[in-house]
Amino acid sequence: MYLPTKSFESPVSSMSEDLLDRWRLAKDVYTIVRETPRDWSCRIGIYGKWGEGKTSLLRFVETQAHSDGLVSFWVNPSQAENADGLWQVVLEAFIDALDREGILIEEVRAWRVKFLAQKTDPLDKLAELNPYAKALAGFGRAAIKEWLRPDGEQIRKLREKLHANKVVVFIDDLDRTHPTLVPTLLLGLRDLLDLPGFCFVVAFDDEVVSKTLASVNSAWGDGKAFLDKVLDFSFSLPKPKTD
Numbered sequence: 001m002y003l004p005t006k007s008f009e010s011p012v013s014s015m016s017e018d019l020l021d022r023w024r025l026a027k028d029v030y031t032i033v034r035e036t037p038r039d040w041s042c043r044i045g046i047y048g049k050w051g052e053g054k055t056s057l058l059r060f061v062e063t064q065a066h067s068d069g070l071v072s073f074w075v076n077p078s079q080a081e082n083a084d085g086l087w088q089v090v091l092e093a094f095i096d097a098l099d100r101e102g103i104l105i106e107e108v109r110a111w112r113v114k115f116l117a118q119k120t121d122p123l124d125k126l127a128e129l130n131p132y133a134k135a136l137a138g139f140g141r142a143a144i145k146e147w148l149r150p151d152g153e154q155i156r157k158l159r160e161k162l163h164a165n166k167v168v169v170f171i172d173d174l175d176r177t178h179p180t181l182v183p184t185l186l187l188g189l190r191d192l193l194d195l196p197g198f199c200f201v202v203a204f205d206d207e208v209v210s211k212t213l214a215s216v217n218s219a220w221g222d223g224k225a226f227l228d229k230v231l232d233f234s235f236s237l238p239k240p241k242t243d
Contacts, residue, residue: 022053022057026060027064030065033061033166038166040196041193042200044231045204045233045235048203049205054203061201068165071165073096074169074172075089075090075169078176078178082181083184087188090188167197168198169193169199170201172203173203175208182209182212190229190230213226
């Protein structure tokens with residue numbers, strides 16, 4: 001079994017490993033996740049430079065979420081090269097989480113088996129299998145909107161399973177994502193993925209992302225106002241002390 005090499009930059013998961021005093025802030029973030037009404041969605045930004053503990057903070061929030069029985073999954077948008085690839089990354093992560101929880105509807109499960117068995121087939125042939133194939137075969141916003149619509153079967157089943165709980169989505173490395181995809185994902189969180197009971201915790205360097213937004217569309221000014229429109233709450237990591 002391969003074990004990743006530990007280093008000073010390696011993210012941590014437990015309070016005993018917290019040398020940068022991030023657990024306290026993680027508790028504040030999780031309080032928002034826990035107290036947000038179940039029929040609402042929320043979007044929380046975690047701002048910090050590379051190596052300042054953003055991923056560790058997300059892991060601390062995840063630890064608290066798991067202790068309360070919440071479903072969670074991670075998305076790394078830097079893996080995507082275009083908009084269709086971005087939504088594919090999001091959906092694959094979501095389906096993996098549902099599969100782990102045993103609440104994946106059979107149509108999606110059957111399609112996944114066919115997809116894995118026929119990976120060499122053309123995408124248009126895979127898309128003929130059923131509507132769920134279209135979402136993961138690269139059909140973009142329209143497909144993911146259909147697949148994750150609030151009154152759809154998968155979301156209904158998920159909410160029945162969760163009862164009073166929520167789904168927490170952790171999005172890391174947004175500042176390493178292709179510049180044209182940054183506003184696509186952020187707008188998607190506000191409009192496309194505005195699902196009741198979903199909380200999105202997004203970690204990134206706000207200076208890098210703000211400059212990216214400004215370079216994509218000058219009408220967004222310095223990009224900070226754009227972030228304020230998308231995110232309900234934001235937290236900046238305090239600078240690590242020398243000791």
